[in-house]
Amino acid sequence: MVTNVGEDNSKNHIKIDDIKRALQAGESDNAISLCQRVLENPKDTQEKIEAYYMLAVAQRTKGLIDEATETLKTLIAADPNHARAHQENGYLFLSTDNKPSAAAAFAKATRLNPALLSSWQKLAPLYAELNHSAGERFASQQIAYLLQLPVEIRGARDLMYEGKLGLADSVCRRFLQNHKHHAEAMLLLGEIGIKLKLYHEAEFLLESCVEIHPTHEAARAEYVQLLSKLGKFEQAKLQAEQLLNEHPSNHQYLAAKAGAMVGIGEVEPAIELYQQIIGDRNDLPGIQLLLGHAYKANGNIEQAIAAYQQAYKIRPDYGDAFWSLANTKTYRFTDEELTLMQTQLDKIDIEQDDKAHLEFALAKAYEDRKRFDTAFSYYQKGNASKNQRSHYSQVKVSEQVEAQKSVFTADYFKTYQDLGDQSPDPIFIVGLPRAGSTLLEQILASHSQVDGTMELHNVLGLAARLRNSKSGYPKIVAELDNEYFARFGKQFIADTRCYRQGAAFFIDKMPNNFMHIGLIKSILPKAKIIDARRDPIACCFSGYKQLFAEGQEFSYDLDNLIHYYQSYLSLMDHWNSVLPGYVLKVQHEDVIDDLEGQVRRLLDFCQLPFEASCLDFHKTKRTIKTPSSEQVRQPINSSAREQWKHFEAQLTPLITAFGAK
Template structure:
């Protein structure tokens, strides 16, 4: 083997390591290659994405910037730069790189699809829809493009046209597991002989990729749950989560240590200002466990003309990393403000409903002492069950184990009790059971906390026309109901590990 062939062989091995999720191995291979052949843009590009996968976003950004200096119009590297910008909470930079890629490869349907996907993640739906239309014009048979358009329509509440797009996705690729699953959920109840049911069962047992089998199992479980067959649904959810855990490995012990470190770092936290005044006076953070009602709570607030509901912003997670690297508070504040929607200045209040910001309340208060927090809570077993029932393969990494979900709930409870003790005037609590059980009273309490006048539109959240990307995008368009209260009771046997773990955190019956 010649030297050139050996280098190419090593590079292919690095790419294969990255593809199978061995990111540390891929990074080490890239570093070896750099010592042998220098810092070529191809190696820099792979090194950057390996760093990103290892949650080393700032290093990834610096590495890819170096690669882009050599090939500024590379479509592939600009797409990767956009992905890194999104991970660092910089949607404006992400869109800029996505559009550079789309211009550089304007006739490449796959690049246009990826650019559309990234623009959707940036929240720019008009641009994303235009890009996906261009993609479909160039390659009508690209199933993923039909699925993406359907997903965007569903985000916007257009379920009928979303279903048409999902049907087209399946017509072009009958093995498109996500289109199959979302179409089944839209259709609701399926008979055993239904075409979709047959397709889902086939994918669940014979799908080539682990994530696709898991996706199909989650959809089948949802259908069984809707039919009231909790026993069959529980078995399917277990199988789906076992596969999901293989797809999304997560260093849970490291995450738990980080929560201990956060608590220690802010043990002596004292209020730096009054809520609603000074830096961050117009910022409202909805925090708590995923599936605790944050989406519905934000949808209620979105009905008020003085509130901009910005959805789940990932900027603060990136800022936490930058803070650990020694960035100044002023630069961190600027980073967050630049990540807000462009029109946020037109509103008195802007909400950020990334639930996991419960980890960062101390940091947020340090940067924005005028910011307020709404802690969304729900019966712990309903939270655990709802997380376990959700296909979080593209999101929450710890939600594939009942015991892990329960441990996250414990960590959240401990941190929020600390934040409330230290910042009692900055934080209010909204119980999901109160939100759905007495919406007028809960909405009134929220407006009082936020210093705004009540508005009748807040009492009909299902009628509010806005884009919702979260897992609750279908539920927030339903009239408020109490059907999801105490759902856990039908799954008590399944939840045994969580019940044992949570212990005294489970409220007594009737509370």
């Protein structure tokens, strides 16, 4: 139910466990008193939230329905994703015989925490009474699934959904020690690994699970999602097809296959799959959203907009639909849409992801209307919503940068030069997000000898694998047998072939690869690396305005942005010192001012002949999945160059750090 948030050294401080014991003993008055004393001076936010939750439980058990209702309003406002708070709301609605509202509350609780058995057990009979046969059937299936799980795994699953990942991981590993290769435990440990961003370990677990238990659907479905997250779309497609062999009309598996197909550039057949799903069910906002993304990637912006609009018409609080409209960078919201977004944002029980998406969308809407103060207030709110769940650590990033410098020295490159695979195929574009990398990619991909791909995860994946070694990364690189360098390089070329269309060269536009230039040089010494630069204030503010699908956690706080940008500059200075001439720096503003001169400079660096098509980059038809997709389909312009100056008063930290030109 609720765990102790930790011991307190003060003898007078009430502990959460004291309240738990009072509740378990049926001492509602004592529990209420203890909760109120904790709330007078809580140690931290987590203790305050747990105290509010137990206060609501105690008030309900004592029959204080109105008081419990008000307590839950306060709790949900502080933590909209508190599953047990919504479950408590369900109990309160049941006590007043409000069955439709009770069903909605229990359903919300199970969306937030699918391991809440008691909510499912209330939902099934409620749906039966409300003649919701599909809901009753699904709830009954979930009850059966949870009941057949070992108690330890059901408890660990609950802990995972409650965000207690370390404890869930420990419980799961302890269970696996005595039940080796247990399918549900392997699956759960993989899911926990994904939430902890231990992707390589999670991939190994899920791959092992489907090999040992080839008929376990849930494990294979989770494996498909992880492969797509890692950019391994060809493998994801094959795994999705295995699921579809047994369940050819399953919407989840059809959507998974379509998503993988978009990843490898098979956009038109992916769109057909999404349309097939919509033909069966036209009430699925998530599918409309994915359809919109596919249209956008293919350059069909009008169809993308229509799909996004349909998504929010199905679910008016679907924040991602509004943000996706804003993220086209060209869409302008109507007054009616502005009102609708604000109405949804004002709902007390709005989910955190929807809240952040709506705040970023409203910020963009008000910026377009030149209401800059209002726009910035929404950018602040949206970033604060995201930053609360961010795990960015300035100390950790600084340590990573210094570790790269300490291993990849000039002496290292003299010792290990030219051991890697000699293929000249890859062109890496690195830097910070929103620095103009998509424009450089589009210019190069307009050349007949260059394939544009996407932000590939392969180098990051290799770094993650090496990080799990005994010595850790990057230290392990200097301890590898020489044969590994060419092996890793060959593997990179082989694994990325599925993203290419047959040209001699191809682009990997993962910006975060700037951290791994030493590794790239070690395994692919003839690769080209381009550093996309932009005015630091413009770049950082553009990142602050962008709600990224995942990662880039530094972007949700101005101080973190400054630290990350300065870390990037420091490391790039190091690479340029120990690898002179290996990286070409291209300044975004120079490309705007002198397109042809910079295009010729780019092509010369990549040892490619000049082609006029690179100047007409906006005419090139290709799949683009980054936020700048619509911008690079237009001729070069400088409209975004000084947008930050509308917010000059609010950007003092950036101006102080980097100086305004």
